[in-house]
Amino acid sequence: MLHVLRRTCSVFRALPGASFACTSSASEPLYASSVASVAGYLLARMMATMHGSLHPQACMAVHAHQHRHLTPTHAHFLCQPAAPSLSLVRSFKRPRVLQRPRIMPVAAAATNFYAQQATSFSSLGVEEELSKALERAGLTRPSYIQEAAAPVLLQGKQAVIAAETGSGKTLAYLLPIGTMLLRAKQKQLRHQYHALVLCPNQALCQQIVATVHALKGDNGLPLLSAAFINTSNPPPYTPPDIIVATPAGLREVLTGSGGAYGWLWTIEGFEKRVRHIVLDEADMLLGDAFVKPVDDLLQALRANDRRQVEAKVFQELGINDTLFKRLPRALHQACWRGGAPGLLAAGFRAPNPPGEDAVLGPYWKRQYVFAAATMPSITFSDVGSRIHKLYPDAEWIATDALHTSKRQVAHHWLEVNDDSWGKQLVNVIKGDPDYQAGKAKTLIFTKDTATADAASSLLHSAGVKHMVYHKNRPMGERTESLERMQQHSGGIMVCTDAAARGIDIPDVTHVIQSDFAPNAIDFLHRIGRTGRAGKAGKVTSMYRDFNIPLVEVLRRFIEEDRPLEAAFSRARSFSQKLKRKGKFVPRGMVASEYEASMK
Structure with missing residues (x-):
């Protein structure tokens, strides 16, 4: 046990205020209780180093240890909450x-x-x-x-x-x-540095490129260049200021033939020259469908961030990678966050410490932005x-x-069944005053591509002109449909949730949920297609009997101007939790607390 303690003390000597006197003699035997006291102290000190403050229980460990015969030579720490x-x-x-x-x-x-x-x-x-x-x-x-x-x-x-x-x-x-x-x-x-914007789909990528190119100077030319890249859209030989891509498309370029278009399009070049990373629709990109390629990319970039800071610190302090690897992780983190000053402030004793007038830094820093x-x-x-x-x-x-649902968006709720669904959908469209005036811009959301095609056939037979947008339609048709909806003052588009994320179709007057959203998050994204930029809009939600539990919760929250996050759920957990508890209770709350907050 004494051998283990001595080895532990030798590791923690690098920590600030932890220079240990670890001795044992016949006159002062090292009892197990003393070892436990020191172990408690070491754990408390490690927690303080990593988190910047001591947990109350850690404070008790330090206090108890300070009354033992085995004490650190510097053991005075302020137990204050972290800033x-x-x-x-x-x-x-x-x-x-x-x-x-x-x-x-x-x-x-x-x-x-x-x-x-x-x-x-x-x-x-x-x-x-x-x-x-x-x-x-x-x-x-x-x-x-x-x-x-x-x-x-x-x-x-x-x-x-x-x-x-x-x-x-x-x-x-x-x-x-x-x-x-x-x-x-x-x-x-x-060196020229670049920005990367990751998006979940090509339509959003193209929209962001168009937004960048719309920012023009006095000469009518774009102030910044942007390019959407994937295997079908190879990188330009002149690197753009802003790179826009889907996770899969970017990975294929960097691991494939990207190097043929220049060093930037190799993994090494990309890690060293792309200084701003944006994840647009971050909650979707970090969800199950995209998490693997996105996590791989972020881990590679963060590892490169650490290597670039380490290289500068090694040069400034005259140390090498072998010595650095032997340091505790708390010192690694101090180095990655604060460079040489951060490492020294954390208690590291450099073999060749820099002079007082030495200029340290600046250090590589990449910016990460998550938008959703x-x-x-x-x-x-x-x-x-x-x-x-x-x-x-x-x-x-x-x-x-x-x-929340925007206050300027009016909601209408309509219960249907398989027999009445088609008739009700046509009535909702044709009964819209904007449609009768020839100026309606309407999005009709369905649950999948099959129901989108079924709704399209129904509208054709009812004489309602419209477009269709979903993943099974040719890319050219999808692009044309979006452009027509974006550039014209009216139109009707039947779509899946592929059109619910990030795509900006201006002045949408009416959103119709032909199939009700499966969860509160999808509901928010669908209704968010109207009432944008402070303008008015309306939503008609058609729902069936199995949607009623979710509809009742969302409808009450909207009518009372409450945020909808209490109804967030993963996959089918909303209905499963409802069946298990017999009533709706938000995640993170107990029934009594929820009922009291709703009064």
């Missing part, structure tokens, strides 16, 4: 990771779309050329989420942008990142919780209207 690592943004909340879902109604003021009247893009620090480009496009006033995100992103910080659909999240990250890329060009740095309209963060398995664990320094920027 918050996530700063607050005005009228925006810190991440509610692993906490109860919000239940209380949201104030009407929280649903405003635009920032304060006096706020402009230039006042937020956006590059003047980009501000002028926005003015030429008719955008002179930022949205609330754009106002909150710009100062954070312009500092190069990691960020989570969580805001309701149609709130302007795309420009919220494109404008600050574009500003940094333009300023880097003006400095004529030796739904960000579950109640349980450990939720996407928001996983992001918080992997990127604890990320700032969370969220509006109070997150996970």
Whole structure:
């Protein structure tokens, strides 16, 4: 036991304030209780080093150990709570990771779309050329989420942008990142750096490229270049400022023939030159369908981040990889986060310490941004919780209207069955005053491609002109349908949830759920296609008897202006939990607490 203790003490000597006197003699025998005391102390000190504060039980371990005959020579630690690592943004909340879902109604003021009247893009620090480009496009006033995100992103910080659909999240990250890329060009740095935007589908990728190219200078040319890449769209020989791709498409390029188009398109070049990483629709990209390629990419980039910081530190402190690997993980983390100053502050004794006037740094830093309209963060398995664990320094920027239905959207609920469904659908479309006036822009959501085609056949027979959008339709037809809906003032499109994520079709007047959404998250994304940018809209939700439990919860929450996150569930867990408990109880809450909060 004494041998183990001595080895443990030798490891912890590198920690701050942990220079140990580990002795044993006949006059002062080392009893098992003393070993247990030291072990408790070591565990407490390790917790303090990793987390920046001592847990109350850890404080008790240190206090108890300080009264033993075996004591560290420096054992005075302040047991104070750690300072918050996530700063607050005005009228925006810190991440509610692993906490109860919000239940209380949201104030009407929280649903405003635009920032304060006096706020402009230039006042937020956006590059003047980009501000002028926005003015030429008719955008002179930022949205609330754009106002909150710009100062954070312009500092190069990691960020989570969580805001309701149609709130302007795309420009919220494109404008600050574009500003940094333009300023880097003006400095004529030796290396050109790039940004990557990952999206779950090609339609969203193409939409982001179009948004970047719409930001034009006085000469009518785009201020920034962007390219959507995959095996069908090979990389351009001139590297774009902003790379847009799906996870699978990017992996195929980097591991395939990408090197033929330049060093940037190799794994090594990509890791060293792409400085900004954005996951648009982050909750979907980190979900089951995409998690493997996305996790592989993020792990590779974060490993490269660590290697680049280590290389600089090795040079500054005169150490090598062999010595570094023998250090405790707490010192590794201090190095990765703070470079040489962070490593020295954590208690590392460099063989050749730098002089007082030595200039240390700057160190490589890659920016990670996660944007989404739904960000579950109640349980450990939720996407928001996983992001918080992997990127604890990320700032969370969220509006109070997150996970709510917009107040300017009117809801109508219609129960149907298999016999009445077709007739009711036609009646809803033809009974719409906007359709009768010839100016309706309507999206009809179905549960899958088969029901989309069935709805299309029904509308054809009823003489309702429309388009169809789903994955089984040819790419050319899908692109044409989206362009027609985006560029014309009216139209009807039958679609699956492929059109519910991120795709911006302006001025949608009516969303019809021909098949009710299977869960609250999909429901929010569907209804988010209308009422965008502060405009009015309406939603007609057709539901069947097996949808009633979810419909009742969502309908009550919407009517009472409550966030819908309490109804979030994974797959079929909503109905399963309802059957098991006999009534609806949100995740993270007990029945009595939920009932009291709903009064």
